[in-house]
Amino acid sequence: MTSNRIVGASVPRKEGRDKVTGRAQYIDDMTLPNMLYGATVRSRVPRGKIKKITFGSGIAWNEFVIVSAKDIPGKNCIVLIVDDQPCLADGIVNHPEEPILLLAHPDRHALPKAVDTISIEYEPLPAVFTIEESEEHREIIWGKDNTFKTYLVEKGDIDGVWEKADYIVEGEYRTGAQEQLYIENNGMIATYDPERGVTVWGSLQCPYYIHKALMTLCNLPADKVRVVQMETGGAFGGKEEYPSMIAGHAALLAIKSGRPVKIIYDRMEDMAATTKRHPSRTRHRTAVTKGGKILGGEIEFAVDGGAYTTLSPVVLSRGTIHAGGPYYWPNVRIRAKAMATNAPPHGAFRGFGAPQSLFAMERHMERIAQVVGLSPIEIRRRNFLQPGQTTTTEQTIREAIDLEKLLDRALELSNYHAKKQRFSKDNRMGTSKKGIGVAAFLHGAGFTGSGERNLSSVVDVEACADGSVRVLVSSTEFGQGTKTVLCQIVAETLGLEYDDVTIAQADTGEVPNSGPTVASRTVMVVGKLVQSAALGIKQTLTTSGALERSYSPAEFRTACQNYVAAHGTFRSSARFEAPSDVFWDDEKYRGEAYAAFAWAVYVAEVTVDLSTYSVSVNDLVALQEVGKVLHPVLARGQIVGGIAQGIGYTLYEKVIWQNGRMQNSQMTNYIMPTSADLPPIRVFFEEMGNIHGAFGAKGIGELPMDGPAPSIINAVEDALQVRFDAIPLLPEDIFEKLATESISKSGPHSAGGVQSQ
């Protein structure tokens, strides 16, 4: 197909009309007859043994349905990777906000008081709150050594590089937790009857994760569990794993009461109890030549996983693979570990480990540049990955990617050189300092390594009686445009109108398991499957003689109607098959980590006001190569939205922890950017051609989360000539650092961590 009609056009969002008219049905908009409301009684301590539970007086307890761990029909765990997380704590708690009991009542106003009157006595156990405390092993809170997972990536001969180095550059970088802060809080409704089993409707990303978790928890066969996604008001990874917990709770209450049960979290509960982005620490030690070439390096990447395994091994994996950035490392050793602490488990959030390790990499590049005496631009130029070279996992870059060209274009679009010069002159005077910073990065699309092969996703496309075609996938829509783009792909593939293609609600009773909606995989992986399933429909129609080889959309509709009238509706399936030449070794963590990478260069311009110590971003140029852009409006929306979250991550959003509990779990004290806080965000796409996804598309959703933090902090360093190696960076952090710097008088060039040989 040479010119596309529908792919590449900004068609209206499939569910857009319902959204702009207020008709879209989210979980809290749904009510069932005879429904109860559920609430969760949670741990107030980070770690301890439950000694006694007292139900307070003044409450008509006989009106309540009460569920404890004893009521669980199956296994008391939320199945995911390792089955260590209980659905309800049984005798011991390992983090604040851990669920202990469930209550349900017909009047939702009766619940808060009842929850408050339940008092739980604990025998406290010593708790661990940081990566450092966890690795000290003074207190073992998980497994043998507090370690959920480790990875070791080795390439070349790292031990041999140090003596050849002209410089050895060291640095340590940290990132904080971040709340996803979807505007729709989590929620579920469950029903149970012995005939049909458990059905749950909810706000969620991964219907089949929940399906599997409920089978184990409720001890039910696959056909007695049904999970239906309602319209979902934002997710960003935050509704990947925790919804299994809430679905489990609603299901347990429904089983015990025999009535429908609705659980809707309020903002405080959602922020305090559900997952956040993993806090991280990255250490770099890099051997560099006088000319600024990286000879090799050691990278140590550690994340704080919270109290249970959940998704930490996978987040760690992505962070590990991205730790080397878009650079060529002839020799490298990456050691990564996910550590246990007594905080609620940290989890999936757009970027999934990569924003953390890429922040470190891109800050470290600045440090290398300073040590070698090159500009931030030149140091990157000299180390960019080239086609034919290999990544840290020894994946050969086969795409014709040209990172220097990408960098040059970004510099031009942002007027980098002129601004850089002007700022350094202007900054000599006044209390407001300007700076400009660059970040170059990559983001792998799809599951890591053998992930896609293990998932073995299936999709269906159905020919309907009215002559239209329907897509059936478990991929969910939560704002990104899943429904729209998959329908575009099918319409384009079959030569139909966009309106001739519809998509089924993500309901495990009806759609096959096309895998979770995560990892920027939907368009690239599921899109490609949907394309081949659609071709199956065409083939059936043409081989039966119902349809000519070349046809109009109207002729297709008629052929489809006639065929279905004669033979009934039919479906065409496609299942993922890994290309045979893709090699991945899970043991050595080596090989083709991702089917494709998206590439980007972002340039941020900031002003730091030295009277308020606040940073404002004045301009952000975001240039990326994401393969073919299937829907320009949606693609731009993904990039801008991700950047806004990235700016929040960098400059606004600080989770304040006390004994493992988030203290600022409200929108009034956890601050996300408003429309008045954001700079002009200028988005540009470069198409360099990639053959992986449907119509050449690669993943796009997570990429924009990686760039803002390093480009902004690099710009802040440019403005102040003072180094900042941790985010979030709030005015008080700048104040404190400047106060200490002015005492020690050490600028970035003289700071420690550098050895000359």
Place this chain on the structure above:
Amino acid sequence: MTTNISSGGRAKCELSFTVNGERRTVRVHPMERLLDVLRQELALTGAKEGCAEGECGSCSVLMDGALVNSCLVPILQAKSANIVTIEGLAAGAQLNCLQEAFLDFGGAQCGICTPGMILAASHLLQRNPQPTIGDIREGLSGNLCRCTGYVQIFDAVAKAVQFKART
């Protein structure tokens, strides 16, 4: 929970107001939030609860022409008021120009902030039919959106202004 106002067992009162041009009468506790009355008594679920503390604006409705956070309005205050919710904006199947523009220019992603955002934009255009981008940024800054980064919402509002000027 989102509110410490309990309706359990307390006296209810009857009061009337106009919603989307229709006169409605409800029997509820006088401190019940307007948001709950709209959503639960009147089945108008377009207004959403994002925070229950006046921060996010996803519960925005128009009350006597003013933009209010319905999570902060006790129903007693809405007595005899004229209320417009997102459900009252389209004329039948015909979308209002803001709705049309949000649909075409990417103003709605997950859609949860959209009803409040469109009402806030409509309120802005009532006061200021020719807003600059700066006016739009300011005018919508009481409504949080986590998906869009706002840029395409500004685009949509600006397009709606142009669209209105043409018709």
